[in-house]
């Protein structure tokens with residue numbers, strides 16, 4: 001199967017609430033699962049950073065819908081690559097809301113991308129991937145020990 005990965009950033013529209021996000025992610029998670037797309041959506045400081053992976057056609061169609069969504073703007077593709085395997089295989093779409101203190105405490109790699117607690121989504125594709133990878137590692141479901 002041809003797999004593609006896309007990483008993009010965007011700016012959240014004014015007046016979009018946390019409840020709006022939960023609604024958005026519920027629909028997106030369901031859609032993505034139906035299309036064999038998996039990924040992460042990080043939100044914080046009025047910005048989004050997302051990594052999505054799946055069959056090429058499904059990624060293209062999903063991203064084209066995302067671009068038309070008025071709940072954000074300034075959608076910027078940081079990378080779009082064919083990949084041999086998924087880096088974010090755990091969820092249809094998982095929201096990590098870094099404005100929520102408990103999400104930030106669990107997921108934010110302090111000092112690695114910006115000084116101290118400061119929130120920062122890198123534009124550099126390799127750093128953006130590394131940040132999504134750090135977030136995935138902090139949140140990924142624990143594997144259950146195998147039964148003896």
Ligand SMILES: Cc1cc2nc3c(=O)[nH]c(=O)nc-3n(C[C@H](O)[C@H](O)[C@H](O)COP(=O)(O)O)c2cc1C
Pocket residue numbers: 010024027028029031032039041048050052062065066067068069071072093
């Ligand atoms: C930042 C952001 C990320 C989104 N990510 C996805 C996504 O990964 N998958 C998806 O199906 N929709 C995503 N959406 C929502 C789509 O833009 C669109 O509203 C949705 O796919 C429409 O679903 P429907 O055709 O089932 O009504 C996202 C929207 C925003 C603003």
